Amino acid sequence: TVRTITALRGHVFQFSGDPFCDNPAEALTDWSDGLVVTENGKITAVGEAADLLKTLPDDAVVHDHSGQFILPGFVDCHVHYPQTEVIASYGAQLIEWLNTYTFPAESKFGDIDYARRAADVYLQQSFANGITSASVYCTIHPESVDALFEQAARYNMRIAAGKVMMDRNAPENLRDTAQTGYDQSKALLEKWHGQGRALYSITPRFAPTSTPEQMEATGALWKEHPEVLLQTHTSENRQELEWVGELYPEHPDYVGVYEHFGLLGKGCILGHGIYLNDREKSLIHETGTSIAHCPTSNTFIGSGLFDVRGSHFTHEPISVGLATDVGGGSSFSMLTTMRTAYEVAQLQGYSLHPVQAYYLATVGSAKALYQENRIGNIKVGMEADFAIIDPLSTPLIRHRMAYANNVIEQLFIQMILGDDRAIAATYIDGKRVYSQAA
Ligand code: GUN
Ligand code: ZN
Known part of the structure; x- marks a missing residue:
């Protein structure tokens, strides 16, 4: 050789x-x-x-x-590649933003050629910003996952990605079922996880777009394949919180829903986590779950301020990585993302130290993905x-x-x-x- x-x-x-x-x-x-x-x-x-x-x-x-x-290389631990085309969309908060901009964009990714071109644009943007690894949401279409992994394989990039699962509260053409979501995710993880540097991440979008049956199937899949990652969203927006309370009335809180279905643990990355109660924070700490801090998204969509100080300086620290969350996030630049993390902390009376900011964008995100022995330093x-x-x-x-x-x-x-x-x-x-x- x-x-x-x-x-x-x-x-x-x-x-x-x-x-x-x-x-x-x-x-x-x-x-x-x-x-x-x-x-x-x-x-x-x-x-x-x-x-x-x-x-x-x-x-x-x-x-x-x-x-x-x-x-x-920077590690973007939460990003939606199909949303590159709706970055900088005006005037809506989370649920309206999803319905108005995100879902129509994501509906195009059943076409593998379209998905390949979009994946390439996304990867070039990431590289132009020093991002060398990412944890990526695709769409419900298996084609969207194949397209991204194929393009990333050309660079032997350490990328994590998965097929979004949604079986309710989304347009008809963007819904799978508990069974097809499970089957397609299983086939994709068997195809891609461990191919070169690729990692599969089981990707239920968030509790509101999955039925309890889909959540159950998702938990079963992760139990069968504990070697893969899992990613979803939590506690990003107040309206979302209320909605989860209505859809899952029997659970104590939002993270409690994920707990119930076996979705917390090492390798689970929860996006946002702005409005966590003490019970949820303890659960996240105990289970080794991580949070993806997405500051430009949280300011751009008007979601709120993540408490980066509180998640580290406590007797129950939480593993935190930094993420662009494009297209809710307004920039592919990890430098700009660090700047916004600094500003978000400033608004809460804490001055994020530059070494802390660069650490979040590298080691922090690598740890969130349990890849810190391979990437981020x-x-x-x-x-x-x-x-x-x-x-x-x-x-x-x-x-x-x-x-x-x-x-x-x-x-x-x-x-x-x-x-x-x-x-x-x-x-x-x-x-x-x-x-x-x-
Ligand atoms: N919550 C559920 N889906 C999404 C998404 O695509 N972007 C953001 N920012 N939050 C979400
Ligand atoms: Zn997101």
Whole structure:
């Protein structure tokens, strides 16, 4: 077999600890002239360029990103690829937004060619924003799932995705049944889970669009296949909460519905979780369930403010990842998503530290997916996915950077002022999949 040794030289960043502590800056390690060595898609060395360059064989390829930041690829732990075409849709909150914009868009994805083109647009947007892994909702159509996994396989991307299940409270052409939802999901997970870096995620949309029979079948499927992930939505919007109370009157609360049907646990990612009561928070903590924090969606659709401080600084901490939630979310930029997470925390009297923000977008999301040993950090043995930031991407950023006192401030400036223009290149599986220059 051919050894493919590729190295990246630049300002390398690594998370050496959890920044949700008293001194967040200590959780970050960096090498201003660093080198990351990769071989066949895995990281084999990280450290000072001066030391490591000497160890490389003559035929190694070195990508020179000197003066740029080499970060772990961003992990978007909750996004709807079929909604790319309805990002920036005006004037509606959750339920009306779903009915007016989302469902009509999703109804087109039974056509595999349409789905393939949309999947490609979605992946290119993600790469242009340094996103190298994601947990993705498709539509109820199995074709929408095949299309995405096929396109992602071209890059050997570590992607999680699943067929949305809905058997009520959705248009006729977007409904499956308890039986077909189960059968199709089972066939898809058997086809895709573990193919290359693909992961399957069982995807009941949310409690209001599934009957108790579908929830039951979903729980049974996860029990038969505990190796896959599961994703759904919870407690995003007040009207939604009330509706769940009416549809599931016998359960104590929203998360209690998922608890009852066996949908909580390690590998379950709940989107949003804004209006959780103490019982629900304890359940999420105890079961190892994670939350996808989707700040641009929560402000754009007017849902509310997720409590990122409260979920970490408590005796029962919750695992939290960061997510774009496009098309409810208003940006594919993880930098913009970090900025909005900062603003949402500010509105609650908490200043999210930049190291915490970058951690949520990388290690946090990887942990939410129980993939933190593979993705989300730059450490020996981990997969070779990177986001490269040009720290001087606009005139204003260039001006502001001249006044930064340290690297933490530099990172903060990027997340507040940067967007896709700041992403110089993106690498997946050791290979460049995006370059702004090209
Ligand atoms: N809740 C149920 N479905 C959706 C969706 O597509 N987007 C958002 N933001 N919330 C949801
Ligand atoms: Zn969502």
